[in-house]
Amino acid sequence: MSETETIIKEEVTIKFAGDSGDGMQLTGKLFTENTALAGNDLATFPDFPSEIRAPTGTVWGVSGFQVHFGSRKINTPGDQYDVLVAMNAAAFKSNLSMVKRIGATIIINTDGFDSRNLRLAEYENADSPFAHIPLEGYELLKIPVTKLTKEALADSTLGRKDQERCKNMFVLGYLLWKYNRRLDNSILFLEEKFKHKPDLLVANRKVLKAGFYFGETNESFTSRYQVDEADLPQGRYRGITGTESLVFGLVTASHKSKLPLYYASYPITPASDILHNLVALEDYGVKTFQAEDEIAAICSAIGAAYGGSLGITGTSGPGLALKTEAMGLAAMLELPLVILNIQRGGPSTGLPTKTEQADLLMALYGRNGECPIPVLAVPNPSEAFYIAYEACKIAVEHMTPVIVLSDGYINNGAVPWKIPNPDELPPIQVKFAVAPENGIDYLPYKRDVNGVRPWAIPGTPGLMHQIGGLEKEDGTGSVSYDPDNHQLMVKARQAKVDTIADFVPDQKIESGPESGDVLVLGWGSTHGVIESAVQQLLSEGHKIAHAHLRHIAPLPNKLGTILNAYKKVIIPEVNNGQLVKIIKDKFLLPVIPFSQIKGMPIFKDELVSFITKHLS
Amino acid sequence: MAEANQPLEKAPLRSKDYASSQMVRWCPGCGDYAILSQFQSALAILEIPKEKVAIISGIGCSSRFPYYMNTYGVHSIHGRATAFATGLRLTRPDLSIWVVTGDGDGLAIGGNHMLHLLRRNLDINVLLFNNQIYGLTKGQYSPTSQPGLKTKTSPSGLSDYPLNPLAFALGAGASFVARGIDRDSKHLRNLIIASHQHKGTAFLEIYQNCNIFNDGAFSLFTGKETKLDHTILLESGQPLIFGSEKQYGILLDGHLPKRVDLNNRQYSIDDLWIHDEKDIYKAQILARFFDAPGEMTDTSFPRPFGIIYQEAKPCYQDLQEFHSKETMESQSEKDIQELLKGKSSWIVE
C-alpha cells in the first residue's frame, strides 16, 4: 500500500455522468446521503436526458447527477466540476466543457470508451480512444470499472447483465475512499434497498467494497481529499427537493388553516412533480384533480375556493399564459387562490427542461384590465416551504389570488433541510361569513379595514348572493356599469393588494454592509449564486451587499431606502432584464442589468467578474 | 344529494321564493323567461333549501341566469362554468349544483370542458339553452346554427354543419341525456326534476327561442300545425308513436329505424319500438333523429323530446376517496410533523 496524502478542501463539485441505465442518479444520491451524514453542507441537481428513451451510448441518453458540498455554506449545486465521473464516451463528451480548466479530476470508465461507444458518441476518430482527450491541467484516472466489477463478482451466480449493473457501486466505493468517507452508511442503505433481493445485496455490497479497496491498494492514486464538517445550525435535518418543499408548505398551510387542500393541474414539465407528490398525500386531506387542460385546472380550483377549500393550481410558463383569463376572474371574485408557476425557458414551448426567470412580467401584468395579483418568488429549495405557506396565508387572509414563481432549477434541486416545526409558523386566520343579524342585508363586497371582502360559502343560510366576472357595485357586489364605481373598485382592488406590504417582512439585506458601493439585488433562483459571489467579494474587502426579493408584488417596505444606500445597484437575472424594468419604474434608479438567458443558472465566476468591473 | 332533499322545518318554499330581487333583463319574449320560471317551480317542488343550491354559468344571454335566482350563484367566464362547477362539486358533496350554459358557451368555447364533465360523470346538472345563435354578442352563428342561416357573420348563408348536442353527449359517455323546449313548460319542468334526481351528470338540452336574432328556429316543433307531426315525446316503456292523430310510429327493422304509417294497416302498435331509456344503442339512434327542420318531409323522423338515455353509473367523486373536513380536523399535529420529517433524517449538533 502506498503513502497517500490527504488534502483538505473547502468545497467540491462532483458530476456523475453515464448512460441512463448506468445508475448515476442512485450513485449520486448515495454519495449525497453519505456527504450529509459527514456533516457537510450541500446542494444537488439532477440532469436527466432530454429524450425519454434515447438509444444507449448516445449523448441524448446521458443522465447526470451533480453534487456540490463543502465545509462552508453551500448556496448552489455548483457551477464547474472539480470531479467528473464519466461512465462512457457520450457522458464524457457532453460534460467536458463544464469541467474546471485547472486541477480537476476526471474519472473515466475505460470500458465505456471502446470503439462502439466512441462511434455512438459521434467521435470522429473512433479507433484511438483517448486521442481527443486534452490531458493538460486534468488529473485523468482511467479505471476499467466494468472489468473490475466483473472480477469482483467472479464467483457470483448473477447473470452478466446484473453483474454489469453493479458497476455504479464500484464508482461510489472508490469516491467514498477518495473523500475519506465511511462505507457503513452506504452499506446500510443497500441493505434496505435490496431487502428482498439477497443476491443483489451481496453483489452490490461486494462491488462497493471492491471500489473502496481499489482506492486503498492501488499504487497510482496517492491523494485523498477531506472536506470537513460545515457549521450548520443545530437541529434535525433531512434531504429535500424544491418540489417537496413547496408541497410541504401547501400541505402545512392546509393543516394550519383547517381548510381542505384542493390542487388541480394539467401535466406540464417541470410542474408535474408537484401533482405527483400531492397525489400521494390524500391522507393529509389533500384532494387532487388532473384536469383536461390548464384552464379547467385553474377554474376548478376557483370553484373549490368558492366552496371554502384552499384552491391551488400549478403549471409552467405556457400553462400560465392559458390561465390568465381565469386569474382575472379570481381577482374579480376576490377569492383565495394560489397559482404556482414553475418557470422554464420560453417563449412558446421554448426549453421545457431548462431553467429561466422570464415569466416575471407576465405574472405581474399579463392579464386584461387592471388586475393586480400578489407575486412571491422562491429563492431556493429550502425556502420553497415558507413561500408556499405564506402564499396560502396571504391568499386566504386577503381574499386574493397569489402567484408563486419558482423554476426548474429550484424544483429539481435538493438540499439538506432543517425540518421546521409547524407550531412555530404564524397562524392562518380563516373567517367564513355567517348570516348577519335580523334585518341587515348581507353585503358580499363590504370591505374590512384592510380592504378585504368576506368569504361566504354556499350552504350558509341567509347569505345567498350572486357574483361574477362583471364589475361589481361597491358593497352589494351587484353588477354595475357606473363609471365612478368602476374607478372606485379598480382602486380598491389595487389598494387591497398594496396593503399586503404591511403584512409581510420589510426588505432586508441578505449579507454585506447597510450601505456601500454596490448592492446586488435578485429574486428567485439567483439567490445562491448572488450570495456566493457577494461572499467572495466581501472576503476580498469590497463594500458590497446582497438583497433578495421574496415579494415582488407588492414590493416590501424599506426596499427604497436600501436601494438608495448604495452607489450602484446590479440586478442579475436569467431573463432579458425584467426586474430591472420594475425597479426602474418604481424607484427611478439607474440600475445595472446582468442578463444571462442560456437556459442555465448564472455561474459565480461570471457574476463576480461582472460585478468587479463595476466596483472599480 | 340526500342532504339537499331534507324536509324543511319552515313553511314549504314557493316558486317565487327562489326568485332574486334583481330585475330580469332578457329581451321581452325571450324563451329564457319560461325556462327560469320552470326552474324555480322545479326547485320548489323538490324542496331544495335555497342555500344548498349553487348555479354556475358562463357567458351569454342564458348565463345571466344566476342573477335572477335567490340562491348561490356565480356568473363565471366564457365556456368555463363546467370546470368551475367541477372544483365545487369535488369539494362540496352537500350542494345541489347546476350549470347554466348555452350553445356557444357550452359547445364552442367550452366544448372541451363539457366533454370531460360528461365523461367523468360528476353529479352536476347541466342546462344547455340552445338557441342556435350568439345572442349577447348580437347575432353571430353558433355551432348549432342551421346550414344556410343568414347571420351577421354568415351574410350569404352558413356553410358550417351543425353540432348534434345529444349525439355529442352520448359520445362523451353522458349518463343522462334529455331534450326539452321552452314552450312546453310542464314537460320541461319534469325534465329539470329528473335531472336533479339523476345521480351523475345530467345533460338537458333546452330549445330556446331567441326572438331577436333567430326567431322561429324551432317553430316547426312548436307550431300548432306542425308540432305533432314533427316531434315525438319519449316516455319510457311506451311505443314510439306520434302525429296529429297518433297515426305514425317508429319501429326497428334490424338495426335501422323505420317510420311507418299505422293507418295503412301494414303495422300495428305492437310492432313499434318501445322506448327504453337504459338502452344506449337505441339512444344513439334516437339522437340521430336530427334532420334539419327546413329539410324535413313527411317521411322524416320526428325530433325526439324527453329522456333519451339514463344510466345508473358511479360518479367520479364517489369513485375517489373523498376526504371531508371531519377527517381533516382529526389529523393530529404529529402527522404533519412526521410528514415533514420523512423517512430518513439526521441531527446536526
Ligand code: SF4
Ligand atoms: S338576444 Fe335573444 S337569447 Fe338573448 S335575451 Fe334577447 S331574445 Fe333572449
